Amino acid sequence: MRQVSIIGIGEIQVGEHWDLTLRQIAHQAIKSALDDAGVETADALYVGNMLSGKLNKQEHLGALLADFSGLRGIEAAKAEAADASGAAALRWGVMAVASGFHDTVIVLGVEKMTDAMPNEVQAGLALSEDREYEADHGVTQAALSAIMMRRYMHEYGATLEDFASFAVNAHRNGVGNPYAMFRRAIKPEVYLRAAPLADPVNLFDSAPVCDGAAALVLTSAENAARMGLDHPPVQIIGSTAATDAVAIHDREDPLFLNAAYVSAQEAYIQAGVTPEDVDLFELHDSYGIMAALSLEACGFAGKGEGAKLAAEDGIALNGRIPISTMGGLKARGHPVGATGVYQVLEVALQLRGEAGDNQISEAHIGMAQSIGGTGGTAITHILAV
Amino acid sequence: MRQVSIIGIGEIQVGEHWDLTLRQIAHQAIKSALDDAGVETADALYVGNMLSGKLNKQEHLGALLADFSGLRGIEAAKAEAADASGAAALRWGVMAVASGFHDTVIVLGVEKMTDAMPNEVQAGLALSEDREYEADHGVTQAALSAIMMRRYMHEYGATLEDFASFAVNAHRNGVGNPYAMFRRAIKPEVYLRAAPLADPVNLFDSAPVCDGAAALVLTSAENAARMGLDHPPVQIIGSTAATDAVAIHDREDPLFLNAAYVSAQEAYIQAGVTPEDVDLFELHDSYGIMAALSLEACGFAGKGEGAKLAAEDGIALNGRIPISTMGGLKARGHPVGATGVYQVLEVALQLRGEAGDNQISEAHIGMAQSIGGTGGTAITHILAV
Numbered sequence: 001m002r003q004v005s006i007i008g009i010g011e012i013q014v015g016e017h018w019d020l021t022l023r024q025i026a027h028q029a030i031k032s033a034l035d036d037a038g039v040e041t042a043d044a045l046y047v048g049n050m051l052s053g054k055l056n057k058q059e060h061l062g063a064l065l066a067d068f069s070g071l072r073g074i075e076a077a078k079a080e081a082a083d084a085s086g087a088a089a090l091r092w093g094v095m096a097v098a099s100g101f102h103d104t105v106i107v108l109g110v111e112k113m114t115d116a117m118p119n120e121v122q123a124g125l126a127l128s129e130d131r132e133y134e135a136d137h138g139v140t141q142a143a144l145s146a147i148m149m150r151r152y153m154h155e156y157g158a159t160l161e162d163f164a165s166f167a168v169n170a171h172r173n174g175v176g177n178p179y180a181m182f183r184r185a186i187k188p189e190v191y192l193r194a195a196p197l198a199d200p201v202n203l204f205d206s207a208p209v210c211d212g213a214a215a216l217v218l219t220s221a222e223n224a225a226r227m228g229l230d231h232p233p234v235q236i237i238g239s240t241a242a243t244d245a246v247a248i249h250d251r252e253d254p255l256f257l258n259a260a261y262v263s264a265q266e267a268y269i270q271a272g273v274t275p276e277d278v279d280l281f282e283l284h285d286s287y288g289i290m291a292a293l294s295l296e297a298c299g300f301a302g303k304g305e306g307a308k309l310a311a312e313d314g315i316a317l318n319g320r321i322p323i324s325t326m327g328g329l330k331a332r333g334h335p336v337g338a339t340g341v342y343q344v345l346e347v348a349l350q351l352r353g354e355a356g357d358n359q360i361s362e363a364h365i366g367m368a369q370s371i372g373g374t375g376g377t378a379i380t381h382i383l384a385v
Numbered sequence: 386m387r388q389v390s391i392i393g394i395g396e397i398q399v400g401e402h403w404d405l406t407l408r409q410i411a412h413q414a415i416k417s418a419l420d421d422a423g424v425e426t427a428d429a430l431y432v433g434n435m436l437s438g439k440l441n442k443q444e445h446l447g448a449l450l451a452d453f454s455g456l457r458g459i460e461a462a463k464a465e466a467a468d469a470s471g472a473a474a475l476r477w478g479v480m481a482v483a484s485g486f487h488d489t490v491i492v493l494g495v496e497k498m499t500d501a502m503p504n505e506v507q508a509g510l511a512l513s514e515d516r517e518y519e520a521d522h523g524v525t526q527a528a529l530s531a532i533m534m535r536r537y538m539h540e541y542g543a544t545l546e547d548f549a550s551f552a553v554n555a556h557r558n559g560v561g562n563p564y565a566m567f568r569r570a571i572k573p574e575v576y577l578r579a580a581p582l583a584d585p586v587n588l589f590d591s592a593p594v595c596d597g598a599a600a601l602v603l604t605s606a607e608n609a610a611r612m613g614l615d616h617p618p619v620q621i622i623g624s625t626a627a628t629d630a631v632a633i634h635d636r637e638d639p640l641f642l643n644a645a646y647v648s649a650q651e652a653y654i655q656a657g658v659t660p661e662d663v664d665l666f667e668l669h670d671s672y673g674i675m676a677a678l679s680l681e682a683c684g685f686a687g688k689g690e691g692a693k694l695a696a697e698d699g700i701a702l703n704g705r706i707p708i709s710t711m712g713g714l715k716a717r718g719h720p721v722g723a724t725g726v727y728q729v730l731e732v733a734l735q736l737r738g739e740a741g742d743n744q745i746s747e748a749h750i751g752m753a754q755s756i757g758g759t760g761g762t763a764i765t766h767i768l769a770v
Contacts, residue, residue: 001485021517044626053438057520059512060467063628063644063761067635073647075626076762077473081462082445088462092477099484100386101624127444132406135442239486241429241460243448250452259448262458376448377461 004097005224005233006383008037008217009345014181014333017211022056022112023068025213030069030106033215038229042217043102044075046093048086048109049337052078054124055116065108075102082128082372083286085109086340087241087379090216094239097218104223109341110213121209125336128373130247142206144248144374145287146198152255152289153200156304160200163288164191165310167204170285170324173317174331176357181210181333207286212335214342234348238267238367238382246376255304259378260297260369267367267380268299275299278382279363280322280350282343284371285329294369295323298380322360325350340370344381351385389482390609390618391768393422393602394730399566399718402596407441407497408453410598415454415491418600423614427602428487429460431478433471433494434722437463439509440501450493460487467513467757468671470494471725472626472764475601479624482603489608494726495598506594510721513758515632527591527672529633529759531583534674537640538585541689545585548673549576550695552589555670555709558702559716561742566595566718592671597720599727619733623652623752623767631761640689644763645682645754652752652765653684660684663767664748665707665735667728669756670714679754680706683765707745710735725755729766736770 010032012025020028026047034040045066053059062076081088086109093107113121126135134144152158168188174180186204194204224233242262245251251258268274275298283298285291292306300321301309314320326332326346329339347366349355355363369380395417397410405413411432419425430451438444447461466473471494478492498506511520519529537543553573559565571589579587609618627647630636636643653659660683668683670676677691685706686694699705711717711731714724732751734740740748754765 050444051438053436053509053512056516057508057512058516059435059465060514060631060758060761062466062473063757064515064631066628067630067761072630073627073644075476076628077464077466077469077476077626079462079477080444080465081447084462088447091460091462092464092480095477095480095484095486098486099480101480101483123442124438127438127442129445130449131441131443241462242458243451243461245452245457246445246449259458372445372448376445376452 001098002100003221004094004218004236005221006216006348007219007224007229007233008033009348010036011179011214011342011345012212013179014210014212014335016114022052022110023065025211026065026108026110027069029213029215030108033106033217037217039104039217041071042074042104042106044096045071045106045108046089047078048089048340049078049111050080050082050085051111051124051336055120056112081377083336084340084370084372084377084379085337087370090340090344090381091239091241091379093218094236097220103219105218107216107218107341109338111335111337112211113209113335114211133247142201143198145289146201148254149200149289155255158307160192161188162307162311163205164188166285166288166291167191167330169315170328170330173325173358174327177326177332180327180331181208182331201287205288207329207334210333210335212333212338212342214338214345216341216345231352232385234351235384236381237384238271238380240266240270241379243377244375246373248374257293257297257375257378259375260294260371263378263380264298267382271382273365273382277365278367280325280347280360280366282347282368283323284369285324286334290371298369317358317360325358325360340379343368343370347383351383386483387485388606389479389603389621390606391601391733392604392609392612392614392618393418394733395421396564396599396727396730397597398564399595399597399720401499407437407495408450410596411450411493411495412454414598414600415493418491418602422602424489424602426456427459427489427491429481430456430491430493431474432463433474433725434463434496435465435467435470436496436509436721440505441497466762468721469725469755469757469762469764470722472755475725475729475766476624476626476764478603479621482605488604490603491600492603492726493600494723496720496722497596498594498720499596518632527586528583530672530674531586533639534585537674540640543692545577546573547692547696548590549573551670551673551676552576552715554700555713555715558710558743559712562711562717565712565716566593567716586672590673592714592719595718595720597718597723597727599723599730601726601730616737617770619736620769621766622769623656623765625651625655626764628762629760631758633759640678642678642682642760642763644760645679645756648763648765649683649754652767656767658750658767662750663752665710665732665745665751667732667753668708669754670709671719675756683754702743702745710743710745725764728753728755732768736768
């Protein structure tokens, strides 16, 4: 198996891009990543996207976006795994290079959510649920998260103040990221007074609806070493995926993300590292509860101690395990199918030492984990320079 | 790169399965393929599907179908490339095994179309078009095919009688396939008198709306050789994909499927064969015009001579290049995202000598090509025993 490197990264600012179409934001991210890599084209394009059929009345994104980006002819297709679609596209891209089928591959994550009506967006997000047992009964993603959060508070005595720490950290880090949707720090009181979405989940506990596009250019480590890049190539030393029951009630323990656990353990083995070696962790903080459970499943906190770790500032840029270093899903934003690519891009930025005001010190090994729905899919990548 | 073999195949009869859900037909195909391979589980599941978000209100099929099929935990995700989604999932599966990431992989194609209203289905199929330039103006897939067919008849003097030959051949072959939706032979007059959908495309020129699921089990050729299977493993000796402009008006020549041409040429090179070596060709006969253009793009007929080849019975089971040997999209049926897997499964059946009444003689090398939309994506696989 060939070792795979990230040689180019490109992103647009996450936000409400009323004046741009899906294909336009995709093209901007692709062009920016190709420019960063110093190459003009690629052999294949794998697109992570969840909702274009529902919200943009457009499937067949692979061919469409390859053509619109000036790459007509190359292999192109879309990968979907709910919120983890971008990370799934990266899995595909890694395999394409590792196998030798392709030398240079673009992995794009793109989602254009703000052109649709809010009820359509909620119905779209609910497509990640088990329709027969969850969505058809009217339960939204926020409501499912509220169920888990309530149970977590009951089991472990965690408080709203504990959960506020995730939002405070994410917004603090969003300030320093020019590509973040929200660039304003918040105090815990803002979180504690926020309007409820599905109690105890509130507006400041939840990632926003938004548009975004981010792209990576991959090649073999051997090619990357020969290219004379003006930045270090970032090595993908772990790439794994695992699944769990999609419906929460059907899991062995609704407060343990087993897919996240399995995927992380396999990634640690592939990479030959332990959680102690990981210098930063871009996790799936779509809701505070998901961040807490991810920290626990991946070995950064004991069971029931994820929220406490946040409350003790263990997740800050200078903390024990920095998370959401560029704002996370909460403040950078969560353009669903694009998020998995943004996360990996941000780890690469940190490892390249280009994270600006948010640069963490001694960034050698970073991890990104993307989760689909409430935990049905988990995809983990470990990167190193 | 590891050589990849197909060691198991499974399918359900294509049709209108009012009494079964998407997850149930998916499970039947997966179970049947695992049984055929003589294995109980796999390391990953790649699902080809185009329309589950639109027609079944369900995304996140990877995790959902892995779990429902008793495979909770394994890597799973969905691939989408319009009508070529099943073939795209196979590309992913091939890369997963070729790279060494996984040893045993299930590739599933599934589509459940008959639970939705007909206008929803048509709107769904139009998601494969370039929305801004085609679908938003009300043009259906049948209408786009009619435009190409009319032009073809004008340019090359092809007649309706010529095109009838594709439908006659497909229905003749459907009779011998217990998994085909339509198992009744038709005379040319039936085609010539059929109700128009978008003149000159008529009901008997067009693949049906239907439900279907088909699965393949892949492993490395080395593993396959060690397994002591009771049927020969089928080698995947060519696996390629290419794209073109999604909108027909934007192509260099609306009567030349360039993606099909590029993908086929690359597959011939990978496999080390020429069209003359190919013993059967499962092509994308969603409409007669698509079959004619595919034959031409892949080198089985000169430009403008594809329909003539059909009229001269060159496509029959004993013809120069047998196509649609188990009924094709027209008679076996076209459950959109599943079709690419059905095609490869049928080639494998022929190469294993298990095609029953439809068995062609001297089946050593077979080709399957799946096309997305009117030609925006083309994915080609060449198989051998």
